[in-house]
Amino acid sequence: MPFKSVAFERLVDVDRAKGRFRINREAYKSQEVFDREKSQIFDKCWLYLGHKSEIVNPGDFVRRTVAGRNLIFTRDRGGEVRALVNACTHRGASICRETKGNARTFTCPYHGWTFDLTGKLVSTFSNEGYRADLNEAGRLNLPVPPKLENYRGFYFVNYNPKAIPLVDFLAGAKDAIDSYCDQAEDGEDGLYVLKGEHAYSINANYKFLVENSYDGYHVIPTHISYLDYLKDRAAGTAQEQVVADVANVFRGKGKLTCLGNGHAVLSSWVPTGRPVAYWIDRWGPEIKRHIDSNRARLIQRYGEERATYLAEMQKNLVIFPNLVFNDNVGLTIRNIEPVGPGRIHVRAWGFAHKGEDPELLKIRLDNFNNFLGPAGFGSADDIEMLELCQTGIEHSPTEWTELSKGMDTTAPDLRLQTGAPDDECQMQAYWTQWDRTMRGLDTFEQE
């Protein structure tokens, strides 16, 4: 293939008069675009690191890859949360080789340089031959991402020292995270990450998985076999007919809400039931008791309208550029790590509520395993679709991908429009932000 220089300013084509919104497919496959995304987007946006419940005690740590950088997410002796770059300042070796654990210090296996939990160099194994001011101004301490902040216990890093605060970056996504936290009896302190995780890969561009993660349009055609599964499980109960009707009511019952800065949430109604506070008769009377009491608590705390929203609607939230909160049956987080233009690594964690009835926890876990994940009845088919897309765009002469469904041509800002659950306005919001960030119009930097 001849080298083709990409015109970055013409990858997103919007024609409001014609109701047209389309993406040049170079955006999904070009190495040039990918390299530019790294500097323009991933070096400027807030990126998910982990949840506070993963590092409860001083010295607890987990190792994470965040936009290509290997980080240690830990809590120091004083209880402060830290992110350290996992590479020795001496010769560059990785100093932490376990994926999780508890440590007093991190010692490089090569020459024995030792760093404390704040990243400070505390030993060089041998001092002879070094001047006393070797670590002047802490120049040999472990580097740390310039910014580390949390919103309600979810920690994010930013590689840009001039970045705007996390809360400003999250914009309307804050409310969506609130609806995730507010379900638990003790709010954000009642949430914890379950043991175990899903870690897999997809041979597709990361934005294909972003689009898929809150795409209501694909639910019926792609997941027809999952709906069959729900119907089979509901056989003989009143729920069976409800499942059979889902295709007819799907568009009318939910909503797409774009939240600013490229974030958006899909609220949809899928008849799976929700352990937080939405009972289905297949679960039986014992579980109903627990769910009724959860529902009463939500109504008392948040009023009827918000309680119904928290209880009944499934929510798929995408935080620009690569983080997904799924609040379906259970609560999950999916982090999409771009590896190359056509390659991603996916990590997903499940969340539960402290003190929750074991039967409700089981329903969460069942759904996490059965629908989501590399062996799930849903995500496995999504993965297949994304790889089919990547294969198709790599060879097809079609230059553009059509994403115009439901575009609000009168919205002053496409990043703040709303739509029906099977429209594509969440993707229009995402791509509008992507385009502005790639072109340097938005830097998410402080003045």
Added chain:
Amino acid sequence: MTSKHELRNDVESFLFDEAELLDNWKLPEWASLFTADGKYEVASMSSDQPLRDDPATSIFIISDDREEITLRTDRLMKKTAHCEYPHSKTRHLVSNVRAREDGGQILAKSNFATYRTKEGRTSLYMGEAHYVLQRAGESFRICQKRCALDLDTLNDQGRLTIIL
């Protein structure tokens, strides 16, 4: 009372038959190997104790009860199970089989290496499978099959859409 050697032989034959059903995509027949309360599980690869984890409190890759085993196999036989359409080619290799009686049950263990090929891409899944079996006439029924993969992630394989 069968001798230890005979028991191992019988269990090994049973596991070979199971592998053949899977390689021939006779999934409903495979599902019927399970008892009415049978379980099929694949532990999370991030776990330190994949054989001890409780699917009631931990994330698994697969944790199917008997009803879900049938729903999984029924689904995989449909054209709308996109991830396995057309069906991949698989080869289940089973070795290092051991078995012992424990009360009324038989505890068995095997090593496995399962290859999956689809669309020109071949993936390998390897690990150990632990079985709880009970006798059923000349053969056995599976009360529990739990697989622990010798993998850190599914980054090389991408997914686990076949049955191990």
